[in-house]
Structure formats: C-alpha cells, structure tokens
Amino acid sequence: MKINTSFLLFATVLVVLIGTLSFEVCDGALYGKALKLKFYEKTCPEAQQIIKTVVEDNAGFDAFLGALLLRMHYHDCFVRGCDGSILLDPTSKTEQVELQAEPNLSLLGFDVIDEIKTQVEAACPQTVSCADIVALAARDAISAPFGRQMWKVPLGRRDGRVSRASDAIANLPSASSNFSALLQLFVHKGLNLIDLVALSGAHTVGVAHCGTISRRLFNFTGKGDTDPSIDPTYAESVKAHCSVNSKNIVEMDPKSSFSFDNHYYKNLIQKRGLFESDASLVTNPFSAKLVNQFQNADAFFAQFAKSMKKMGAMDVLTGNQGEIRKNCHLRN
Ligand code: HEM
Numbered sequence: 001m002k003i004n005t006s007f008l009l010f011a012t013v014l015v016v017l018i019g020t021l022s023f024e025v026c027d028g029a030l031y032g033k034a035l036k037l038k039f040y041e042k043t044c045p046e047a048q049q050i051i052k053t054v055v056e057d058n059a060g061f062d063a064f065l066g067a068l069l070l071r072m073h074y075h076d077c078f079v080r081g082c083d084g085s086i087l088l089d090p091t092s093k094t095e096q097v098e099l100q101a102e103p104n105l106s107l108l109g110f111d112v113i114d115e116i117k118t119q120v121e122a123a124c125p126q127t128v129s130c131a132d133i134v135a136l137a138a139r140d141a142i143s144a145p146f147g148r149q150m151w152k153v154p155l156g157r158r159d160g161r162v163s164r165a166s167d168a169i170a171n172l173p174s175a176s177s178n179f180s181a182l183l184q185l186f187v188h189k190g191l192n193l194i195d196l197v198a199l200s201g202a203h204t205v206g207v208a209h210c211g212t213i214s215r216r217l218f219n220f221t222g223k224g225d226t227d228p229s230i231d232p233t234y235a236e237s238v239k240a241h242c243s244v245n246s247k248n249i250v251e252m253d254p255k256s257s258f259s260f261d262n263h264y265y266k267n268l269i270q271k272r273g274l275f276e277s278d279a280s281l282v283t284n285p286f287s288a289k290l291v292n293q294f295q296n297a298d299a300f301f302a303q304f305a306k307s308m309k310k311m312g313a314m315d316v317l318t319g320n321q322g323e324i325r326k327n328c329h330l331r332n
Pocket residue numbers: 066067068070071074106108173174175176177182199200202203205206207208209210212252275277
C-alpha cells in the first residue's frame with residue numbers, strides 16, 4: 001500500500017514535469033512547422049478579410065458566436081488534429097461521424113462556416129481549407145469585441161477525409177474528469193499543464209446544458225447530494241436554473257459569459273467553477289499557481305494566445321496530405 005502511494009505520487013510529479021517541460025519542445029518545434037501566417041498571400045489574398053467580415057457581420061459585439069466557434073475549433077483539433085473532420089456529414093446510414101458523437105451534439109455555428117466557405121469558394125475555388133476557416137473564424141469571433149487579433153493563426157492546414165464518432169468519444173475529456181485525467185489527455189496531445197489551465201479559460205464564454213452538471217448538483221455520490229467542493233451559494237443559484245432532468249442551459253461564467261475575460265479564474269478561486277474539470281484546476285499545486293497568475297487579465301490573454309497557437313497546430317495535415325474540400329460537409 002505504501003509503495004503504491006509513493007509510486008502514484010512519483011507518477012503524478014513525472015506527468016506534471018513532462019507536461020510542463022514539453023511546452024518548450026512542442027511550441028513550434030514538433031507541431032505545425034509547415035503552417036505559415038501568410039500562406040494564402042498569393043493564392044487567395046482576400047480570404048482572411050472575407051472570413052473576418054462574415055464573422056463580424058454575424059457576431060455583433062459580444063462573444064456569443066466566439067463561444068460556438070472556439071468550441072468547434074477545439075473539438076476539431078482534439079480529434080485527429082485540426083483537419084476540419086468535425087464538419088463532415090455521414091454519407092451512409094451506418095457511418096457514424098464525429099458530429100454524431102454525444103459531446104458534439106451541442107455544437108453550433110456551422111451556418112457561419114458555410115456562409116464563409118461559399119464566399120471564399122466564389123473568390124478562390126478549392127484553395128482555402130475548411131480547417132483553416134474554422135481556426136480563423138474562431139479567432140476573429142473572439143477578437144471582434146477587442147478590435148485586435150487575440151492570437152495569431154498560422155495557416156496551411158489541409159482537410160482530413162476521416163471522421164469517426166468513436167475518435168471524438170475517446171479524445172474529448174468529460175466535464176467530470178479529474179485533474180490527472182485532464183493532464184494526461186493534454187500531454188498525450190503534446191500540450192502541457194500550462195496549456196490545460198490557459199485553454200480551460202475558454203469557459204469564460206458560453207453556456208452549458210444542465211444535463212452536463214446534473215450529477216454534480218443532485219447526485220454526486222449516488223446519495224442525492226451535491227459536490228462538496230462547489231460553493232453552496234453558487235450551487236443553489238445553478239440549481240435555480242437547472243432542476244433535475246432540466247434541458248435548460250446555464251451560463252458558464254455567470255453575468256460575464258458573453259465577454260471574453262479572465263473572470264473564469266476569479267470564479268475558480270471562489271469554488272465557482274461549473275464543471276468538475278474546471279474545479280479540478282485548483283486541486284493541483286502547479287495548476288493552482290497558474291490560476292492565481294491568471295487573476296491578472298494580461299497574463300491570461302498572453303498565455304491563451306500562445307496555447308491557442310499550439311492547439312491550432314496539433315496534428316495538422318499539410319503539403320499534399322488530405323485535400324481542400326469544395327464543400328466543408330463532404331469529402332471531394
Ligand atoms: C479541459 C477540458 C474540457 C472539458 C472537460 C470541456 C467540457 C465542456 C462542456 C461539457 C461544455 C458544455 C457543453 C454543453 O453542455 O452544451 C463545454 C462548453 C464550452 N467549451 Fe469546453 N471543455 C474543455 C476544454 C475546452 C477548451 C480547451 C476550449 C477551447 C479552447 C473549450 C471551449 C468551450 C466553449 C467556448 C464552451 C461554450 C460553448 C457554447 O456556448 O456553446 N473547452 N466544454
């Protein structure tokens with residue numbers, strides 16, 4: 001028993017260290033080297049402006065569309081890399097694509113991607129990938145209220161031809177994940193502890209369905225109880241929106257869920273993270289330290305920009321790999 005406990009402690013420290021050190025190695029060295037900021041400069045110089053205009057026309061001045069597109073981009077990147085596979089429709093009754101996997105059923109914003117693709121195809125046929133469109137649209141939607149680009153998006157991703165629901169289930173963490181499960185998954189993707197804490201800050205925007213937190217609120221240990229790690233006043237206010245079996249939605253960052261800011265981290269230190277995965281970020285000393293650092297908005301924005309660039313370059317297809325889809329929903 002003693003050996004097991006020591007071993008577990010050793011393994012956790014090792015994962016944290018690898019996770020933290022891998023930051024330097026993976027930040028550009030292993031990932032996305034082929035991606036370039038000016039990739040479409042000669043082949044489709046108008047692409048980025050078209051994307052920005054369509055996004056801004058649809059976004060208004062809050063982060064509502066940003067939340068949808070940011071989550072779409074993340075769900076694309078974590079499953080077979082950022083290859084637009086999240087957009088593919090099934091082509092037979094038996095095919096189960098990523099979109100049909102449970103965590104993806106609540107994704108929205110595809111109409112905006114379609115509008116962009118139609119306009120970009122009209123300007124430059126079969127030149128700009130759907131994967132790049134999703135990456136740029138997510139950035140531009142979050143950036144719209146700021147009037148400046150919140151992170152850089154190197155380009156040149158190609159579109160994948162494979163999309164499997166089972167890959168989405170295996171690669172997207174659940175809201176009830178604990179810290180070590182989250183860290184393991186992120187490290188497996190070439191991300192690290194810093195990226196985990198920074199990218200989770202995306203939960204400063206958007207909404208969640210009550211079903212996602214029902215167990216945490218109403219039946220945490222199977223005895224009709226609430227997770228004791230959640231602030232009781234906050235738990236009551238969430239319960240006021242989310243009765244048992246409710247199909248309602250709830251703001252991820254109450255009263256600030258349409259503004260991209262560092263309020264998420266202010267919630268975390270008050271035990272007001274919505275998911276167990278959010279709350280878990282203060283259960284590890286390394287990540288808790290970052291949560292404290294991100295109480296400073298500029299520190300959060302700077303790290304979020306770095307981590308988004310890294311996530312956006314994960315396992316990308318480049319060069320002659322994959323294809324440039326004509327229609328984002330269908331393989332050519
Ligand atoms: C760390 C592990 C993560 C877990 C366990 C997780 C889980 C979830 C869940 C369960 C929802 C609510 C879905 C619903 O009920 O409709 C959600 C929403 C969201 N997630 Fe995450 N997520 C994680 C990381 C991320 C990352 C890395 C990003 C982006 C960089 C992100 C962006 C978002 C956004 C923006 C929403 C709100 C979407 C909307 O308003 O429709 N999440 N996440």
